Amino acid sequence: MEVETITLTDGSGYAGAASRLLAPSTEAELASILAEASAALIPVTILGSRTGITGGSMPREGWAVSMEKFRRIDIGAGSAWCGAAVTLADLQAASAHTRQFYAPDPTEWTASVGGTINTNASGSRSFRYGSTRRHILALRVLMAGGSARTFRRGEAIDFPVPELPLPQTTKCTAGYPLKPGMDWIDLFCGSEGTLGVVVEAELKLLPKPESILAGVVFFPTLDHALDAVEAWRGVEGLRMIEFIDHNTLDLMRPKYPEIPAGALSGLMIESENPDEEAWVDRLERAGALIDASWFGETDRDRERFRVFRHAAPERVNETVISRGFLKLGSDFAVPIARSREMTRFYYDVLDRSWPGQYVVYGHIGDAHLHVNLMPAGPEENRLGYQIMEEFARHAVALGGTVSAEHGLGKRKSHFLSLQYTAREIEAMKDVKRRLDPHWLLGRGNLFPEPGH
Numbered sequence: 001m002e003v004e005t006i007t008l009t010d011g012s013g014y015a016g017a018a019s020r021l022l023a024p025s026t027e028a029e030l031a032s033i034l035a036e037a038s039a040a041l042i043p044v045t046i047l048g049s050r051t052g053i054t055g056g057s058m059p060r061e062g063w064a065v066s067m068e069k070f071r072r073i074d075i076g077a078g079s080a081w082c083g084a085a086v087t088l089a090d091l092q093a094a095s096a097h098t099r100q101f102y103a104p105d106p107t108e109w110t111a112s113v114g115g116t117i118n119t120n121a122s123g124s125r126s127f128r129y130g131s132t133r134r135h136i137l138a139l140r141v142l143m144a145g146g147s148a149r150t151f152r153r154g155e156a157i158d159f160p161v162p163e164l165p166l167p168q169t170t171k172c173t174a175g176y177p178l179k180p181g182m183d184w185i186d187l188f189c190g191s192e193g194t195l196g197v198v199v200e201a202e203l204k205l206l207p208k209p210e211s212i213l214a215g216v217v218f219f220p221t222l223d224h225a226l227d228a229v230e231a232w233r234g235v236e237g238l239r240m241i242e243f244i245d246h247n248t249l250d251l252m253r254p255k256y257p258e259i260p261a262g263a264l265s266g267l268m269i270e271s272e273n274p275d276e277e278a279w280v281d282r283l284e285r286a287g288a289l290i291d292a293s294w295f296g297e298t299d300r301d302r303e304r305f306r307v308f309r310h311a312a313p314e315r316v317n318e319t320v321i322s323r324g325f326l327k328l329g330s331d332f333a334v335p336i337a338r339s340r341e342m343t344r345f346y347y348d349v350l351d352r353s354w355p356g357q358y359v360v361y362g363h364i365g366d367a368h369l370h371v372n373l374m375p376a377g378p379e380e381n382r383l384g385y386q387i388m389e390e391f392a393r394h395a396v397a398l399g400g401t402v403s404a405e406h407g408l409g410k411r412k413s414h415f416l417s418l419q420y421t422a423r424e425i426e427a428m429k430d431v432k433r434r435l436d437p438h439w440l441l442g443r444g445n446l447f448p449e450p451g452h
């Protein structure tokens with residue numbers, strides 16, 4: 001069962017180390033590991049696919065437990081039971097055989113079911129379908145100490161919690177979204193491995209739409225794209241609006257020379273109501289570079305565009321890590337009505353104060369852009385962290401969140417206190433103490449210091 005002691009890294013380049021790396025193959029083995037750790041007061045960090053970018057799966061101490069052997073997939077009509085290690089790619093492939101699909105799409109398809117539940121992952125299709133939370137029907141969880149529970153949607157927690165204020169954003173993954181009478185699934189979803197270990201989950205599957213129009217639409221200016229987002233937000237059947245700015249296009253040009261020379265921004269769209277005439281009209285009115293844009297209606301076309309969109313974070317991560325730094329990217333979302341204001345704020349600050357390379361891309365349909373800084377040296381890197389904090393404060397001031405989809409992990413746990421008061425964070429810690437009295441699970445995630 002034991003593999004070896006190793007140093008690990010996550011998708012952001014952040015490193016962790018564990019005194020043991022364990023990979024149980026059954027629930028009983030996992031339960032006995034948790035019972036042993038609990039008796040000896042050894043912290044346990046759970047590993048999914050380690051594509052997370054906030055250090056959540058990186059242990060600071062104690063044992064690392066990889067869920068890699070929990071790979072059962074059982075597809076039914078309208079739902080699938082999946083082991084924690086099932087990847088989104090495997091789930092989508094298995095669902096496609098039954099003409100169904102799993103709606104959450106964090107573009108990183110090697111991510112695991114357990115990891116995406118624990119970060120409440122979202123992504124491109126969340127514009128229509130919301131984040132992972134909405135798609136969980138049941139969870140099988142091992143609690144700290146090893147006891148097993150199965151929670152079905154709607155089963156309320158059996159202890160009192162206060163109501164914490166939630167931002168007016170379409171998604172949020174910053175801390176526990178406490179509310180009296182909330183159910184266990186909402187508590188575990190997004191809890192970043194701090195409250196229990198997800199062994200299996202029943203996930204909702206949707207019928208695959210008959211036809212989907214997909215496109216990567218290029219525009220001659222930034223404002224053309226921002227105007228199009230506002231004009232198209234209400235379009236029926238639209239399930240994705242992803243933004244790519246001019247710097248991102250430049251970063252991708254070596255790999256994609258077909259990006260048109262005159263393009264200064266792009267929107268990637270998918271519509272389940274592919275009324276072509278209406279789209280031509282919309283594109284013309286938006287001033288898009290129609291002839292230079294890319295469109296398609298097949299699964300293959302959509303996969304090609306997904307890979308193109310995914311190349312942006314991949315290229316950014318590789319560049320930053322190769323320069324010896326950790327990924328330095330934002331995950332803030334604001335209320336839809338403040339989207340343009342926040343976007344302008346990003347560019348004003350970056351153009352005024354940031355000497356290095358930066359890119360902006362992401363889920364503009366949800367007012368949730370990722371700003372990524374690519375520092376050339378230590379001084380720019382230091383300044384980058386200051387700028388990120390300025391962005392975090394501004395997002396909160398506009399009614400937004402410090403984390404829309406990545407979670408806070410260890411790298412961003414200091415942001416929690418920008419969004420919540422000390423009393424509200426204490427209420428979250430009370431829940432943590434109740435379910436994990438020795439503060440062993442996911443130690444360092446969300447709360448920088450153990451609070452037992």
Ligand SMILES: Cc1cc2nc3c(=O)[nH]c(=O)nc-3n(C[C@H](O)[C@H](O)[C@H](O)COP(=O)(O)OP(=O)(O)OC[C@H]3O[C@@H](n4cnc5c(N)ncnc54)[C@H](O)[C@@H]3O)c2cc1C
Binds near residue numbers: 107198
């Ligand atoms: C190129 C790139 C693009 C990305 N794009 C997106 C995006 O668009 N949207 C998005 O939401 N994310 C995105 N991510 C981030 C990442 O893919 C997600 O956070 C994903 O949910 C992590 O899944 P994982 O299996 O890799 O989990 P890990 O990174 O292994 O773990 C994440 C957290 O979950 C906990 N955990 C994992 N499994 C379990 C379990 N079974 N039980 C309890 N706790 C568990 C870990 O302890 C950790 O705290 C991207 C990452 C990369 C590298």
